[in-house]
Amino acid sequence: MKNIYSNIYSFNRKNLEKTIKSLKQANIVGLPTETVYGLAGNAYSKKAVKKIFKLKKRPKINPLIVHYDSFKQASKDVYLNENFRKLYKKFCPGPLTFILKKKRKSKITSLVTANLGSVAVRFPNHKVIKKILKLLDFPLAMPSANVSENLSPISALDVLDEFKDKLKIIINGGNSKIGIESTVIDLTGKPKILRPGIISSNEIKYILKTILSNKKARIRSPGMMKRHYSPGIPIVFGKKKISSNHAFIVFGKKYKNRKNYFNLSKKGNLKEAAANLYKTMRKIKKRKYKKIFIDKIPNRGPGLAINDRLLRASK
Ligand code: AMP
Ligand code: MG
Secondary structure, three states, X not given: OEXXXXXXXXXXXXXXXXXXXXXXXXOOEEEOXXXXXXXXXXXXXXXXXXXXXXXXXXXXXXXXXXXXXXXXXXXXXXXXXXXXXXXXXXXXXXXXXXXXXXXXXXXXXXXXXXXXXEEEEEOOOOHHHHHHHHHOOOOEEOOEOOOOOEOOOOOHHHHHHHHHHHOOXXXXXXXXXXXXXXXXXXXXXXXXXXXXXXXXXXXXHHHXXXXXXXXXXXXXXXXXXXXXXXXOOOEEEOOOOOOOOEEEEEOOOOOOOOOOEEEOOOOOOHHHHXXXXXXXXXXXXXXXXXXXXXXXXXXXXXXXXXXXHHHHHOO
């Protein structure tokens, strides 16, 4: 059954079959994951991957994350190593992306990896994407389902908002529970976090029993570009003079409810705040506020990931 929006579909057997068929024909579909919604296409098909870049208006130098159903499936395309095994065992499926060396015989189209010798690999944890990956015999290249530099989508309606009828199928899998992009860790050498996320560097250090590199990254990647995740309105840190056409993003219980105050977590829970971040910014944008002021968010755990996104959004 279709929703009132003709390209948003609920997750059932018939729509699952339609989605699989579409992916096999090198088409692009919008799919839910636990982090954010993605634009999915066959990672082995140049034709499909070209469409992803075109839809997103994404620069070709920015590689895509490849999504797999299992360790075994991924081992066809990348070299496994001990750090990867340990982190996989602890956190996967889940919001963690690994940069690994690409095998020479891998079928991943070079457009996916921007011709780098490495591949970004993830095992998403959402029933819709898990089921789809299980039924396919190829992995899915899948960046966030937003036009480049815009806010990442955390619902099927957000995806519709970004692409309108340019996407024939968007599967509705509810709101993404985590609500921000995965942690990205480079494991091609000394482990190094390229993008902070809900899984923190401390948790990773604990599992790997080693310190992480803090050298400047050699590889350019989209999550590391300065301007990204932007709501398209000026963002200012701290509370200056806030008028009624300004929105104030706050955190914690000390704030009263006001029309233009948006509390990421009244309880002061950083995970909850991360899950509410893009949702809140999208709401503020829709309500046509002229400027966003941001309260201080503690810079620890998920707070590091939130501040990373806010800083980029403010550029
Ligand atoms: P997005 O698809 O918007 O979630 O962003 C993709 C992220 O994956 C970027 O932040 C990059 O850091 C990372 N990435 C993808 N492929 C590679 C690669 N081969 N090497 C390094 N980083 C990569
Ligand atoms: Mg993105």
